[in-house]
Amino acid sequence: MGKNLTKRSEDYSKWYNELVVKADLAENSGVRGCMVIKPYGYAIWEKMQAELDRMFKETGHQNAYFPLFIPKSYLSKEADHVEGFAKECAVVTHYRLKNAEDGSGVIVDPDAKLEEELIVRPTSETIIWDTYRKWIQSYRDLPLLVNQWANVVRWEMRTRLFLRTAEFLWQEGHTAHATREEAVAEAEQMMHVYADFAENFMAMPVIKGVKSESERFAGAVETYCIEALMQDGKALQAGTSHFLGQNFARAFDVKFANKEGKQDYVWATSWGVSTRLMGALIMTHSDDNGLVLPPKLAPIQVVIVPIYKGEEQLSAISEKVAPLVRELRSKGISVKYDNRDTHKPGWKFNEYELKGVPVRLAIGQRDMENGTYEVARRDTLEKETVHEDDVVSRIENLLEDIQQRIYQKALEHRRTHITEVNSFEEFKEVLESKGGFLSAHWDGTAETEDTIKELTKATIRCIPLDAEEEEGKCIYSGKPSGRRVLFAKAY
Amino acid sequence: MGKNLTKRSEDYSKWYNELVVKADLAENSGVRGCMVIKPYGYAIWEKMQAELDRMFKETGHQNAYFPLFIPKSYLSKEADHVEGFAKECAVVTHYRLKNAEDGSGVIVDPDAKLEEELIVRPTSETIIWDTYRKWIQSYRDLPLLVNQWANVVRWEMRTRLFLRTAEFLWQEGHTAHATREEAVAEAEQMMHVYADFAENFMAMPVIKGVKSESERFAGAVETYCIEALMQDGKALQAGTSHFLGQNFARAFDVKFANKEGKQDYVWATSWGVSTRLMGALIMTHSDDNGLVLPPKLAPIQVVIVPIYKGEEQLSAISEKVAPLVRELRSKGISVKYDNRDTHKPGWKFNEYELKGVPVRLAIGQRDMENGTYEVARRDTLEKETVHEDDVVSRIENLLEDIQQRIYQKALEHRRTHITEVNSFEEFKEVLESKGGFLSAHWDGTAETEDTIKELTKATIRCIPLDAEEEEGKCIYSGKPSGRRVLFAKAY
Numbered sequence: 001m002g003k004n005l006t007k008r009s010e011d012y013s014k015w016y017n018e019l020v021v022k023a024d025l026a027e028n029s030g031v032r033g034c035m036v037i038k039p040y041g042y043a044i045w046e047k048m049q050a051e052l053d054r055m056f057k058e059t060g061h062q063n064a065y066f067p068l069f070i071p072k073s074y075l076s077k078e079a080d081h082v083e084g085f086a087k088e089c090a091v092v093t094h095y096r097l098k099n100a101e102d103g104s105g106v107i108v109d110p111d112a113k114l115e116e117e118l119i120v121r122p123t124s125e126t127i128i129w130d131t132y133r134k135w136i137q138s139y140r141d142l143p144l145l146v147n148q149w150a151n152v153v154r155w156e157m158r159t160r161l162f163l164r165t166a167e168f169l170w171q172e173g174h175t176a177h178a179t180r181e182e183a184v185a186e187a188e189q190m191m192h193v194y195a196d197f198a199e200n201f202m203a204m205p206v207i208k209g210v211k212s213e214s215e216r217f218a219g220a221v222e223t224y225c226i227e228a229l230m231q232d233g234k235a236l237q238a239g240t241s242h243f244l245g246q247n248f249a250r251a252f253d254v255k256f257a258n259k260e261g262k263q264d265y266v267w268a269t270s271w272g273v274s275t276r277l278m279g280a281l282i283m284t285h286s287d288d289n290g291l292v293l294p295p296k297l298a299p300i301q302v303v304i305v306p307i308y309k310g311e312e313q314l315s316a317i318s319e320k321v322a323p324l325v326r327e328l329r330s331k332g333i334s335v336k337y338d339n340r341d342t343h344k345p346g347w348k349f350n351e352y353e354l355k356g357v358p359v360r361l362a363i364g365q366r367d368m369e370n371g372t373y374e375v376a377r378r379d380t381l382e383k384e385t386v387h388e389d390d391v392v393s394r395i396e397n398l399l400e401d402i403q404q405r406i407y408q409k410a411l412e413h414r415r416t417h418i419t420e421v422n423s424f425e426e427f428k429e430v431l432e433s434k435g436g437f438l439s440a441h442w443d444g445t446a447e448t449e450d451t452i453k454e455l456t457k458a459t460i461r462c463i464p465l466d467a468e469e470e471e472g473k474c475i476y477s478g479k480p481s482g483r484r485v486l487f488a489k490a491y
Numbered sequence: 492m493g494k495n496l497t498k499r500s501e502d503y504s505k506w507y508n509e510l511v512v513k514a515d516l517a518e519n520s521g522v523r524g525c526m527v528i529k530p531y532g533y534a535i536w537e538k539m540q541a542e543l544d545r546m547f548k549e550t551g552h553q554n555a556y557f558p559l560f561i562p563k564s565y566l567s568k569e570a571d572h573v574e575g576f577a578k579e580c581a582v583v584t585h586y587r588l589k590n591a592e593d594g595s596g597v598i599v600d601p602d603a604k605l606e607e608e609l610i611v612r613p614t615s616e617t618i619i620w621d622t623y624r625k626w627i628q629s630y631r632d633l634p635l636l637v638n639q640w641a642n643v644v645r646w647e648m649r650t651r652l653f654l655r656t657a658e659f660l661w662q663e664g665h666t667a668h669a670t671r672e673e674a675v676a677e678a679e680q681m682m683h684v685y686a687d688f689a690e691n692f693m694a695m696p697v698i699k700g701v702k703s704e705s706e707r708f709a710g711a712v713e714t715y716c717i718e719a720l721m722q723d724g725k726a727l728q729a730g731t732s733h734f735l736g737q738n739f740a741r742a743f744d745v746k747f748a749n750k751e752g753k754q755d756y757v758w759a760t761s762w763g764v765s766t767r768l769m770g771a772l773i774m775t776h777s778d779d780n781g782l783v784l785p786p787k788l789a790p791i792q793v794v795i796v797p798i799y800k801g802e803e804q805l806s807a808i809s810e811k812v813a814p815l816v817r818e819l820r821s822k823g824i825s826v827k828y829d830n831r832d833t834h835k836p837g838w839k840f841n842e843y844e845l846k847g848v849p850v851r852l853a854i855g856q857r858d859m860e861n862g863t864y865e866v867a868r869r870d871t872l873e874k875e876t877v878h879e880d881d882v883v884s885r886i887e888n889l890l891e892d893i894q895q896r897i898y899q900k901a902l903e904h905r906r907t908h909i910t911e912v913n914s915f916e917e918f919k920e921v922l923e924s925k926g927g928f929l930s931a932h933w934d935g936t937a938e939t940e941d942t943i944k945e946l947t948k949a950t951i952r953c954i955p956l957d958a959e960e961e962e963g964k965c966i967y968s969g970k971p972s973g974r975r976v977l978f979a980k981a982y
Contacts (some may be wrong), residue, residue: 030565030621031609034558039637042555064533067525068611068642068658069581072588074521076597086588090560091599092611093584095646097563097577106567108582108608117599118522120559120583120611130521140833146530151559151642155586167559342631 033166043299084218170274209462233435241271291356307364443474524657534790575709661765700953724926782847798855934965
């Protein structure tokens with residue numbers, strides 16, 4: 001039943017790359033660093049989008065759309081921001097091609113040079129705050145709660161499917177508020193929305209926290225984040241929400257008249273998650289047989305495979321299965337009945353295991369005689385025989401159970417991979433031997449943070465929101481520290 | 492109650508531009524030719540997307556995502572295609588900015604020049620067919636039915652909100668088939684899907700037809716289209732579906748093994764509609780008071796405005812209205828209860844007329860006493876008093892009635908603006924005096940078509956699918972013609 005998939009224990013990175021391609025999620029394109037998201041992968045992303053979009057709207061946000069291009073001068077208006085993004089920008093300089101005079105083909109027309117270069121958006125704070133200046137005059141225009149689903153481009157030198165690509169898909173929320181408190185509350189709220197989504201839909205436990213200054217978004221006053229732990233012990237930042245203070249309002253001169261009629265700069269947040277979540281989903285649950293998908297995000301929740309010899313058996317099975325398919329669909333369960341005669345049942349079993357379909361039913365001649373189905377769950381690969389009268393309720397039950405079980409499994413993995421360490425020796429030893437999050441005292445300086453990063457490749461993933469005050473000494477410098485932070489190697 | 496909206500009879504073009512901005516649909520951005528789609532406008536586009544996406548999936552298509560960038564060499568592989576798109580391309584030439592040495596700011600880093608320029612996709616046939624080569628080996632891989640929701644860029648010199656913008660949002664379907672017949676059937680099917688959407692959701696009647704050779708998509712063998720007629724007598728191409736033959740398969744070497752094991756090039760289609768539909772929607776139904784939206788695409792279908800003096804009256808009204816809001820929502824009707832105390836009822840009435848909310852309810856002290864609501868419909872501006880026991884069924888009824896009535900009104904407008912003309916004098920006279928579609932004999936040559944265009948600005952919008960065979964003479968050349976085609980000035 002070979003899937004020709006590298007084992008995770010052999011080479012985790014290779015396993016990941018192979019799985020993304022073999023499970024028909026995505027592949028590299030002819031354009032450096034840009035991926036093609038294939039229909040099966042895109043169907044998962046669409047399910048993510050639908051849930052997130054619902055959650056954004058329930059918290060009062062509206063969608064809008066802003067330009068793909070950002071004039072170079074806009075990007076430069078916020079000093080930290082341009083510093084953070086200038087090194088990886090795709091730059092549009094011309095607006096026309098023409099035939100080469102020597103007949104050698106099509107060339108860029110030198111007469112069609114733009115007066116000002118345009119940057120393909122790496123994120124949209126600048127173009128959006130240039131727009132908000134026109135939308136905001138008074139406190140009555142606030143809060144302004146807007147989200148955008150879009151593509152963005154960051155010219156990364158080393159790319160990996162979903163995890164780091166030159167172009168990726170994401171949503172970016174950009175909100176404007178009358179007070180600092182409201183903006184902070186919004187940034188915190190969106191971190192909680194992301195955590196809710198990660199845990200209840202992706203079945204992926206996350207730690208909520210704030211970033212250290214060095215890891216903050218370019219232009220932010222505070223960056224809130226959710227951090228997940230992958231199977232290989234590396235962390236993955238799954239979403240960020242930034243309190244931007246008045247930085248962008250000042251850069252783009254966005255003022256409002258408050259209730260007392262006084263002019264003040266507007267307070268801002270921005271927050272985003274991207275197709276990177278696809279990578280997180282894969283590395284949280286999947287195994288050596290392929291994808292394991294949480295039922296709530298699986299494009300196909302149940303697959304039914306007929307096992308038959310000849311047309312007659314197949315029609316008998318198809319007739320029996322039809323009302324079951326209808327009943328499941330009426331309950332909002334997505335079902336595929338795979339009666340293709342071009343592939344054998346064993347091939348199909350393999351295929352749906354690889355693609356992470358949560359529940360598989362098989363029905364053959366003996367099942368027909370006994371009024372049963374063979375029911376297999378993807379997460380444990382356990383099989384059972386279920387009577388047709390009980391099969392619908394068993395499926396409903398299994399879908400819930402799988403969603404819960406894979407979450408608990410990931411939670412248990414994380415629990416056993418958070419280690420308190422109290423010296424730099426211990427830090428290095430645990431980082432090397434088992435990875436995961438290292439809970440350690442840190443003196444709060446960027447200098448120590450940088451040195452630890454250089455020596456170990458571990459970074460501060462976050463200062464957890466629920467970190468308790470605790471007297472201690474920085475594992476590296478020995479200076480006093482008031483609470484532990486979480487270090488890890490990260491994607 | 493001034494909306495300060497130019498009257499259509501005074502200056503149709505100005506009316507359109509003002510309405511798009513005043514109704515909060517879209518506005519120009521700081522980037523030449525690129526628009527910002529504002530939340531209210533985007534909400535309408537989202538409703539369009541949702542219906543179209545459902546229709547695509549019901550006809551067996553899946554969504555996927557392909558790169559934003561196209562290597563220059565790809566674009567050049569299909570000769571007609573590059574000819575059609577090279578003149579309006581945004582070209583990425585560099586991948587980094589840096590600080591200028593003289594401290595004058597941020598400049599393009601000359602050391603970060605791309606080896607091959609990248610074009611921001613104007614349409615995705617080339618990058619997609621380069622991908623399909625990897626996906627298609629055998630007839631078992633066909634048909635391949637894929638759609639993409641994306642942004643595209645065409646560097647138009649003269650732009651107008653929604654109608655012609657440098658960047659626009661659209662969907663592009665790209666399908667691959669084993670036979671010519673299947674591909675033609677697909678292209679025709681999608682034209683019918685578009686027509687179904689235009690008529691049943693946008694309430695906009697359309698004429699289905701094929702384009703003349705000069706008006707065909709660059710690279711197509713046949714272009715099917717739906718053509719709508721705007722209130723000012725100009726036509727608008729609302730959607731196109733192309734039969735591409737084997738042109739792109741040849742250009743990108745996409746072959747498949749047929750059932751007999753023989754290699755053949757794959758047959759292709761592509762089809763798209765864009766945010767241009769927003770412009771068509773506006774110019775089909777709206778009036779001097781603002782937008783008129785078909786209930787099926789209105790983000791807010793019913794607005795309820797309380798008319799009150801003081802907090803006490805407002806709470807009494809709010810209490811009465813709450814169960815009505817719940818009941819309407821439970822029926823899937825989107826309702827807004829606008830109890831803001833920052834604006835007067837008259838201001839709100841104006842605002843919702845401007846924004847085209849199909850049904851408006853008002854309730855004041857006398858209504859409270861009588862158990863009634865004042866119910867106004869946006870399309871005719873008629874008002875009536877409805878007892879609270881009947882108000883839900885009246886609203887349901889009105890929403891259906893408005894949807895039908897505005898369709899019928901647009902259909903009647905089109906019926907009275909299709910004129911059979913039999914001489915070039917008559918052609919020019921009718922084109923000048925009332926515009927609309929001119930049904931005329933044409934000799935089938937590009938030469939005549941071009942001359943008529945030069946002399947009158949009218950183009951052949953389509954050769955209608957239901958055109959009957961009829962002996963006649965070309966209105967310009969007098970040469971024989973077998974059927975009439977439709978000319979019009981067009982957006």
